Amino acid sequence: SLTIGIVGLPNVGKSTMFNALTRNNVLAENYPFATIEPNTGIVPLPDDRLAVLAKLVHTEKIVPATVTFVDIAGIVKGASEGEGLGNKFLANIREADAICEVVRAFEDDDIVHVNGRIDPADDIDTINTELILADLQTIENALPKLEKDLRGRKIEPAYLDAVKQAKEILESGETLDKAAREGRFDKDSVYDLHLMTAKPFIYVFNVDDDELQNADLRKRLAGSVAPAPSVFLNAQFEADLTELDEADAREMLEDAGLKESGLDQLARVGFDILGLQTFLTAGEKEVRAWQIHKGYTAPQAAGVIHTDFEKGFIKADIVSYDDFVAADGSMATIKEEGKLRQEGRDYVMQDGDIVEFKFNV
Ligand code: GDP
Numbered sequence: 001s002l003t004i005g006i007v008g009l010p011n012v013g014k015s016t017m018f019n020a021l022t023r024n025n026v027l028a029e030n031y032p033f034a035t036i037e038p039n040t041g042i043v044p045l046p047d048d049r050l051a052v053l054a055k056l057v058h059t060e061k062i063v064p065a066t067v068t069f070v071d072i073a074g075i076v077k078g079a080s081e082g083e084g085l086g087n088k089f090l091a092n093i094r095e096a097d098a099i100c101e102v103v104r105a106f107e108d109d110d111i112v113h114v115n116g117r118i119d120p121a122d123d124i125d126t127i128n129t130e131l132i133l134a135d136l137q138t139i140e141n142a143l144p145k146l147e148k149d150l151r152g153r154k155i156e157p158a159y160l161d162a163v164k165q166a167k168e169i170l171e172s173g174e175t176l177d178k179a180a181r182e183g184r185f186d187k188d189s190v191y192d193l194h195l196m197t198a199k200p201f202i203y204v205f206n207v208d209d210d211e212l213q214n215a216d217l218r219k220r221l222a223g224s225v226a227p228a229p230s231v232f233l234n235a236q237f238e239a240d241l242t243e244l245d246e247a248d249a250r251e252m253l254e255d256a257g258l259k260e261s262g263l264d265q266l267a268r269v270g271f272d273i274l275g276l277q278t279f280l281t282a283g284e285k286e287v288r289a290w291q292i293h294k295g296y297t298a299p300q301a302a303g304v305i306h307t308d309f310e311k312g313f314i315k316a317d318i319v320s321y322d323d324f325v326a327a328d329g330s331m332a333t334i335k336e337e338g339k340l341r342q343e344g345r346d347y348v349m350q351d352g353d354i355v356e357f358k359f360n361v
Helices: 014-023 049-057 084-095 120-151 157-171 176-181 187-193 215-225 235-242 246-255 262-273 298-305 307-311 321-326 331-336
Strands: 003-007 040-044 066-071 098-104 201-206 230-233 276-282 287-293 313-320 341-343 353-359
Touching: 003 014, 003 084, 014 040, 014 066, 014 235, 014 262, 040 262, 049 276, 049 287, 049 321, 066 262, 098 120, 098 262, 120 157, 120 187, 120 215, 157 176, 157 187, 176 187, 201 215, 201 262, 215 230, 230 235, 230 262, 235 246, 235 262, 287 298, 298 307, 298 313, 298 353, 307 313, 307 353, 313 321, 321 353
Parallel strands: 003 066, 003 098, 098 201, 201 230, 276 353
Antiparallel strands: 040 066, 276 287, 313 341, 313 353
């Protein structure tokens, strides 16, 4: 499955956050592998709709979609030069599908900052510079062969142009993700180089708990990384939340003026930047959110449940979540009101689709 690699300077709260993420892990039963890899955490994608559906169809069993985070051990200046830990660090990032960069914005004189002062922009610059340098190295290594391939007409000139454009962006100190988000670069054009800064980035700002509601601070920090998404949380607060039962956790969130935990937000944003979405099934046995890539057609979505469903696909009976709830889950009412849609092979799945696939065996 797709993974999000957590990176950041030492002492910014990565382990605190990662441990909270994995302690949040209510899925150990369904996902036994969640506990196998110590640096991997599989967390549920928060989705309030599932409990509503479970009530309507009278089942206790809810299976949420999941998001997988991998804790990638400490980056240091010079990592791109590939010494020791640096090498392993880069290899781990290459394996991840998205990058979650944890940035320290909390003040605490007892906790040493590696660069001696709290400066989120400077920290981001330190990390991104290492990734940019590593990508430039990849491109430098690839160029001689690409020039040769062009002469031998094994590649298109447009491909070499795209690689050179990537090189220019990186040399200007920018990530390819940023350039792509601003519409100045097509990531897909250099896909096969597996460049690290072409992966989607999320920034997590670990702020003091009394600053969680500080709109000016949020605006300033978010602005420094826009258009990449950012999440604000206090790692220690999140860790404390996971120690509480649901009612107490809700109260603690309300007291802090928050609607949802930072980790829930992170799971949601992470799922989205991985290019994933869900569709729903609601049967007597279970209510479930299935994860698919954005843009999947009905047969492709069916294939996620079972390969036979894709091969033998006939059609999908779909009702949207809002219509299902409005009808109190009564299929009779849904049909009467013409809210049951029959979709064919070309249908592109939409968020909130509750589906029953019809197929030949
Ligand atoms: P890592 O090196 O990035 O994994 O950082 P850790 O999670 O180990 O945190 C480093 C130190 O900072 C630990 O002593 C944590 O208890 C502390 N810490 C983590 N998050 C916060 C926070 O939000 N506020 C404060 N004051 N301390 C924190």
